[in-house]
Amino acid sequence: MxxxxxxxxxxxxxxxxxxxxxxxxxxxxxxxxxxxxxxxxxxxxxxxxxxxxxxxxxxxxxxxxxxxxxxxxxxxxxxxxxxxxxxxxxxxxxxxxxxxxxxxxxxxxxxxxxxxxxxxxxxxxxxxxxxxxxxxxxxxxxxxxxxxxxxxxxxxxxxxxxxxxxxxxxxxxxxxxxxxxxxxxxxxxxxxxxxxxxxxxxxxxxxxxxxxxxxxxxxxxxxxxxxEPREMVKAAGRAQTWIMALLYIGTFGSFIGYSTAFPLLIKSQFAEHASMVSLAFLGPLIGSVIRPAGGWLSDRLGGAAVTFWNFAAMIGAVLLVWQAMSAHNFALFFVAFMLLIGTAGVGNGSTYRMIPAIFRAKAVAGVEPGTPEFEEALRTGKRDASAAIGFISAIGAFGGFFINRGFGSSIAATGGAGAALAAFAAFYALCFAVTWFCYMRTLGAKAAPSLAAARV
Structure with missing residues (x-):
């Protein structure tokens, strides 16, 4: 039919x-x-x-x-x-x-x-x-x-x-x-x-x-x-789509990547605690349950602010995981990994909340509220955000592949996960800086535009 x-x-x-x-x-x-x-x-x-x-x-x-x-x-x-x-x-x-x-x-x-x-x-x-x-x-x-x-x-x-x-x-x-x-x-x-x-x-x-x-x-x-495939193609040509795809790799990509890597990390790096694989489910459970908190906090504080500080927390969590693996301290490793997946879950909610806010702010910029033009701009922003979300969610999910390959390559080359963790921390530092520059920076806004005033 x-x-x-x-x-x-x-x-x-x-x-x-x-x-x-x-x-x-x-x-x-x-x-x-x-x-x-x-x-x-x-x-x-x-x-x-x-x-x-x-x-x-x-x-x-x-x-x-x-x-x-x-x-x-x-x-x-x-x-x-x-x-x-x-x-x-x-x-x-x-x-x-x-x-x-x-x-x-x-x-x-x-x-x-x-x-x-x-x-x-x-x-x-x-x-x-x-x-x-x-x-x-x-x-x-x-x-x-x-x-x-x-x-x-x-x-x-x-x-x-x-x-x-x-x-x-x-x-x-x-x-x-x-x-x-x-x-x-x-x-x-x-x-x-x-x-x-x-x-x-x-x-x-x-x-x-x-x-x-x-x-x-x-x-x-x-x-x-x-x-609307054409709308997604248009979305793929916008800078904001790619910026948010980068941040979504760091949040949802981290959630799915760490969740799937966790059991194998326990088995390969803490073989004497292999039975604890049965508790690996706690990581994705925490990350899933806490995701709405990221959206809730973003509604009150702004998605960019929550995402910005959350990436700082993710850097700290990665360093804790590295410290635990270096000291071969399984208890610290397990707790730090829970924190890492949990912060990925918070960021998952906050970045998803940012997407419609960003495209709305871009669409209504310079348009007088209460006018027919403003209503049309709102509709344009919703349409652009809808098209971008599909693309961003696809690109962001590739983070799950990169994290697992990072662990695998690091262990094959060095015998441990330290190199991968260093790379992940550097990536979160990049996301931290990009979030500030694009969505929180007020300094030099005339020379390089920022959406800080829109509190996305």
Missing amino acids: TVTQAANTATGEPGKGRWIGDWRPDDPAFWEGTGKKTARRNLVFSILAEHLGFTLWTVWSIVAVKLGAYKFSTDQLFWIVSLPNLVGSALRIPYTFAPARFGGRNWTVVSALLLLVPAVLLAVAVNDPGTPYWAFLAIAATAGLGGGNFASSMANITYFYPQSRQGAALGLNAAGGNIGVSSVQLLMPLVIGGFGLAAAGLFWVPFILLAAAGAYFFMNNLTSAKA
Whole structure:
């Protein structure tokens, strides 16, 4: 069925029909009468599918720790952990447009069922002691399919909610996905210990089928959903998009990178404490739960101020991790790593809050409030921010790949993670300086413009 046909056959009543032709979430009467219930139902099943996407995306962070029988080097294992991050980041751009192109319900069903590929192939790989390393790399790469789910899920939910309620809905959607990293690291050591390594993939199959069935029977497609690839191309040409992509590498990229690297770091650098891998889930749990605090603080203090000081805290946390590893102090290492992932979570919330504020400030600069031109500028700012967010979230996710490769390369070259940690601290120092220069600096603002006055 095409979108045109769907619009002709849609009943116009939310919940009755797979395609909805009449969807007006910003109309208060429509929203309270029928829209809210339908949007909430779609959000619930979107969160379920996205949560599973994150679990399959990061399942190799635990499986890699259990591959001792294959005699892979630590660097090779970090390659296995890092490839899903690389593929998932790249898939975020096309996945952003999928709900509008194919329908949110339809794409949620398809993207959920695609998770069967990495789940089943994982079980096949670990069931054969002769599986070559290249096959592990290829199969781990398919887990990147789960990484793309975040982009399509967030884009889809945006269409369902009125502008005034999108923040809360998207926050719940994002948190539900991010917690998937924690749930996989909590459950998989228990599942593998009880049923074997293949169960790390097969365990998720019934849940994937349940999520696909839930989306099929209870979600809807919207004919009003519009994909704007040209707007994203325009966004990619704006300096603010790339500045925020850099900062998002430092926040969300750090969250996903440290979360997936943590179990393997424990196993490789503190082998005598390998049993503590079962507590690795606490890192991503803290980072996910604390993410809304970054947004909350940003609403009160300004996103740039929170991001600025948070990068300073991340530098301190990295130095603490380095000190703990140098002294081979596992207790300090564990606490410092919790702090590092936690600050990444705060920054995740604050940088995400900055994006719409930046594009709004740029759009309304010099325009008189209360005029038709101002209202049009506000709409332009929202459109530009929406296009930029998809691009920024994709680029930022590549940080997960860089962090895992940084650890792997450092350990292979020097025997320890010190070189990687030094590089990460230097990168956060760069982000600290860029945040100040672009969004907090008042000195020399006439010569080099800054958005400090807008308190983004």
